[in-house]
Amino acid sequence: MKARVYVSLKETVLDPQGQTICSALRDLGYREITDVRQGKYFEIAIAPETDRLQAAQRIEEVAREVLANPVIEDFRVEFLD
Amino acid sequence: MKFGVVVFPGSNCDHDAWYAVAHNLGHPAEFIWHQAASLGDVDAVILPGGFSYGDYLRCGAIAKFSPVMAAVRRFAAEGGLVLGICNGFQILVECGLLPGALVRNRGLKFICRQVRVRLETTDSPFTNAGVRGEILRIPVAHGEGCYVADERTLDELEAEDRVAFRYVEDVNGSLRSIAGILNRGRNILGMMPHPERAADPLMGSTDGLVVFRSMVAALAEKR
Numbered sequence: 001m002k003a004r005v006y007v008s009l010k011e012t013v014l015d016p017q018g019q020t021i022c023s024a025l026r027d028l029g030y031r032e033i034t035d036v037r038q039g040k041y042f043e044i045a046i047a048p049e050t051d052r053l054q055a056a057q058r059i060e061e062v063a064r065e066v067l068a069n070p071v072i073e074d075f076r077v078e079f080l081d
Numbered sequence: 082m083k084f085g086v087v088v089f090p091g092s093n094c095d096h097d098a099w100y101a102v103a104h105n106l107g108h109p110a111e112f113i114w115h116q117a118a119s120l121g122d123v124d125a126v127i128l129p130g131g132f133s134y135g136d137y138l139r140c141g142a143i144a145k146f147s148p149v150m151a152a153v154r155r156f157a158a159e160g161g162l163v164l165g166i167c168n169g170f171q172i173l174v175e176c177g178l179l180p181g182a183l184v185r186n187r188g189l190k191f192i193c194r195q196v197r198v199r200l201e202t203t204d205s206p207f208t209n210a211g212v213r214g215e216i217l218r219i220p221v222a223h224g225e226g227c228y229v230a231d232e233r234t235l236d237e238l239e240a241e242d243r244v245a246f247r248y249v250e251d252v253n254g255s256l257r258s259i260a261g262i263l264n265r266g267r268n269i270l271g272m273m274p275h276p277e278r279a280a281d282p283l284m285g286s287t288d289g290l291v292v293f294r295s296m297v298a299a300l301a302e303k304r
Contacts, residue, residue, distance in 0.1 A: 009184075013229060014254070016189050066146075069139055069175065071182040072229060 001046040003059045004078040007068045008039035042067055052079075082300045084110040085123035087153070087169075089144050094130035094166065094277060101280035102127075102293050115147045124300050125162040126153055128169025130222070130275055140183065140225045141171035150176060162206055162296055163269045167223055170261070170271030179264055179271045180238070181230030183223075187254025191224040195286065197249035198260050198274050202242050205263050206299030207270040207292050216249060217288035219274040221260075226273040228255035228262075238262055246272055 009015045015037050022036035044062075046055050059077055068075040084102045088095045095112060103110040113120060115133075120126060134143035144150060150172070157163045157178060165173040173179045186192060198219050200211045211217075230238070235257055238244050246261035253273075261272030276289025 012231075013184065014187065014227075016185055016187055016254075020189060066142070067138070069142070069182055071174070071180075072184060 001048055001050060001052070001055060002080040003044045003046060003055070004080065005042040005044065005059065005063045005067050006039060006076045006078070007042070007063070007073050008037060008075070010072055010074055013072045040067075055079075082108045082124045082297050083122065084108060085113045085120050085126045086110055087113045087115065087126060087128050087149055089115045089131065089133035089147065089168075091133045091135055092129050092131035092168070094168075094275065097275070097277040097280075098127045098129045098166065101277040101290070105280045105290060106293055106297060108297060113149060115144070115149045117149050118152060120149075120152045120156050120161075125164065125296055126156060128153070128163070128165040128172055129277075130167030130169060133168055133172065136168075136225075139175065140168060141173075141175035144168075144172045145175045154178070157264075157266075157269055160266065160268050162299065164207060164292065164296065165269070165271040166275055166277065167221075167226075167273055170273055171225065173269060173271040178269055179262055180234045181228055181262070183225050183273070184227045184229055185225050186223070186227050191222075192226070192253060193220070193222040195220045195279075196252050196274065198246045199249055200291070201244050201247055202263075204242060205245060205267045205270065205295070207263075207295050208245055210295040210298055211291045217246075217274075217279070217291065218286045219276055219279045219289050220286075221252060221274050222278075223253070223273055226253045226255065228259040228273070230256065235259075241265065243267070245270055246274065 018036040018038040063075045243263040247258045276292040279286035279289030
C-alpha cells in the first residue's frame with residue numbers, strides 16, 4: 001500500500017520560489033502561464049497487512065503533525081493500492 | 082548563572098553562543114546534546130543557530146521531535162529562560178512555543194551581513210539592560226528568516242508588547258519588519274539576528290551582548 005502526501009503553501013502565504021519560476025517560464029515564451037505555486041510531495045510505503053482505515057488516519061496524522069506546518073501549509077493525502 | 086547551549090546535529094553557532102556567555106560575560110556554560118532527556122541544573126537555555134538535522138523537511142521541523150526539546154518545553158513551562166537564535170527561533174516556532182512561521186526570504190537569497198535592529202521593548206528578561214528604541218548592529222545569516230503570521234497574531238504581538246526586535250530596513254520581507262518575538266509569558270525569545278556574533282570587539286560590534294547581559298540581570302533578580 002502506498003500513500004502520497006502533497007504539501008503546498010497556503011494561498012495567503014507568499015511563495016517567492018513559485019513567483020521566480022513563473023517569471024522564468026514566461027520569459028521562455030510560456031506566456032499563457034500566469035502563476036506557479038511550488039510544493040512538496042511525499043511517497044510513503046505502508047506494510048501491506050496494515051488496516052486501510054487505520055492507515056488513512058495515521059498518514060493524515062503524519063501529514064498534519066510532521067510533513068506540513070499548519071501555520072503556513074495545506075496538505076492533501078491520496079492512497080494507491 | 083549557568084547557561085546551557087543545546088547542540089543538535091548541524092548546529093554551528095553553539096560555540097559562538099558558549100563564547101558569548103562564558104568568555105565575554107564570564108558565566109559558566111555547558112553544552113547539552115540533543116538526545117539528553119534533561120537539562121540538568123542550568124538557569125537558562127540557548128537554542129543556537131545552524132542547520133539542525135540538515136534543515137531537512139523544514140527548518141526546525143525534525144528538531145521539534147528531539148528528546149531535548151521535550152525537556153526544553155518543561156523548562157519553559159516552569160518559567161525558565163529560553164533564547165532561540167536563528168535556527169533556534171525556527172525550532173521554537175515549529176514547536177509552537179512561539180507563534181507564526183519563518184519562511185524563505187522574500188528575495189530568495191541567503192542573507193549574511195550586519196543589519197540594524199531596533200530594540201522595541203525593555204520589558205523582558207532578554208532586553209531589560211537595553212534602552213527602548215536603541216539601534217543595535219547585529220549580523221543576520223539566514224535563508225529562511227521571513228517572519229509570517231496572520232493579521233490577528235501580528236496585532237496581538239504588538240498589543241501585548243511582544244515584538245522585541247524589528248529590522249530598521251527591510252531585510253528579508255518579514256511582516257511588520259519583525260526580527261524577534263516573545264511568548265506571552267515573556268520567558269521565551271526567538272530572534273533571527275545573531276547577538277552572539279556581535280559579542281566581542283574583534284567581531285566589529287558588541288551590541289549583541291545586551292541580550293546576554295539582560296538574561297544575567299533577570300536571573301540575578303530571580304534569585
